[in-house]
Amino acid sequence: xxxxxxxxxxxxxxxxxxxxxxxxxxxxxxxxxxxxxxxxxxxxxxxxxxxxxxxxxxxxxxxxxxxxxxxxxxxxxxxxxxxxxxxxxxxxxxxxxxxxxxxxxxxxxxxxxxxxxxxxxxxxxxxxxxxxxxxxxxxxxxxxxxxxxxxxxxxxxxxxxxxxxxxxxxxxxxxxxxxxxxxxxxxxxxxxxxxxxxxxxxxxxxxxxxxxxxxxxxxxxxxxxxxxxxxxxxxxxxxxxxxxxxxxxxxxxxxxxxxxxxxxxxxxxxxxxxxxxxxxxxxxxxxxxxxxxxxxxxxxxxxxxxxxxxxxxxxxxxxxxxxxxx
Numbered sequence: 001x002x003x004x005x006x007x008x009x010x011x012x013x014x015x016x017x018x019x020x021x022x023x024x025x026x027x028x029x030x031x032x033x034x035x036x037x038x039x040x041x042x043x044x045x046x047x048x049x050x051x052x053x054x055x056x057x058x059x060x061x062x063x064x065x066x067x068x069x070x071x072x073x074x075x076x077x078x079x080x081x082x083x084x085x086x087x088x089x090x091x092x093x094x095x096x097x098x099x100x101x102x103x104x105x106x107x108x109x110x111x112x113x114x115x116x117x118x119x120x121x122x123x124x125x126x127x128x129x130x131x132x133x134x135x136x137x138x139x140x141x142x143x144x145x146x147x148x149x150x151x152x153x154x155x156x157x158x159x160x161x162x163x164x165x166x167x168x169x170x171x172x173x174x175x176x177x178x179x180x181x182x183x184x185x186x187x188x189x190x191x192x193x194x195x196x197x198x199x200x201x202x203x204x205x206x207x208x209x210x211x212x213x214x215x216x217x218x219x220x221x222x223x224x225x226x227x228x229x230x231x232x233x234x235x236x237x238x239x240x241x242x243x244x245x246x247x248x249x250x251x252x253x254x255x256x257x258x259x260x261x262x263x264x265x266x267x268x269x270x271x272x273x274x275x276x277x278x279x280x281x282x283x284x285x286x287x288x289x290x291x292x293x294x295x296x297x298x299x300x301x302x303x304x305x306x307x308x309x310x311x312x313x314x315x316x317x318x319x320x321x322x323x324x325x326x
Contacts, residue, residue, distance in 0.1 A: 004277035006289030048102035062112035064090035075106035075307035076144030080157030158183030175240035177306025181283035185231040191254030203280040236266035248276035
């Protein structure tokens with residue numbers, strides 16, 4: 001595999017500037033670096049056009065509700081932001097939520113779940129389910145179609161989407177599809193890609209150790225809990241059809257690939273895309289290179305196929321097998 005040239009330039013610029021690792025320092029320092037990096041590169045004029053963005057609070061949980069341009073009965077996507085369960089927010093990821101809303105023609109409910117270490121596991125898991133229940137109860141008021149509700153997330157957000165998809169199955173809440181970008185699904189395993197991409201590709205092996213410690217205390221028994229590691233759930237049959245995207249130079253590459261295999265073994269329609277030259281978290285950085293932008297478009301289009309969105313086909317057109325683009 002060869003690193004995408006634009007991605008390589010980005011990483012080289014970070015090294016030249018002496019930017020510290022994302023998960024170094026205190027949680028407050030991590031969050032401030034992330035905020036400054038994202039807001040410092042924002043150009044609101046480049047945000048995808050949508051009809052409105054509103055803030056809603058449900059039982060203390062903050063949601064950012066993005067309304068698409070269309071007034072027709074449309075899909076609704078519950079989106080969980082990345083940040084290792086420690087940093088990030090719906091505000092900082094509003095460009096991602098807007099793009100999903102625009103490209104899918106969907107309502108997008110972006111979730112400001114509680115962050116560790118102030119609110120360790122299971123706070124984020126509880127908030128994720130609260131958000132889905134609220135959407136299920138209000139999807140008609142939003143203008144969405146109850147048969148076209150989806151989940152989406154990246155990295156830690158993809159973990160929450162995967163956990164919530166299984167909990168939705170158990171609770172009888174219909175979910176038509178889930179999009180998992182660079183997911184972490186098994187904290188009890190250190191796959192080969194962790195060693196292969198241990199350092200130098202934005203997310204590091206040391207970062208993963210920090211995330212484990214601050215999110216659930218780095219306890220081996222807790223790591224095996226399916227609410228922490230959804231890949232370890234004993235039964236994945238009947239969860240929502242999945243679209244999974246992983247990057248070649250991501251420590252979590254093998255994690256997402258193995259989870260796709262587990263879903264397929266359980267009979268869950270699953271489509272896997274591997275982007276060899278990209279890094280973690282590519283889905284949240286579509287402007288980094290044409291390759292990242294194309295990856296975001298492809299994964300969003302596959303989710304649209306599951307939800308019957310503007311980019312996709314009918315709901316029964318979900319892919320039935322893994323397809324790996326290496």
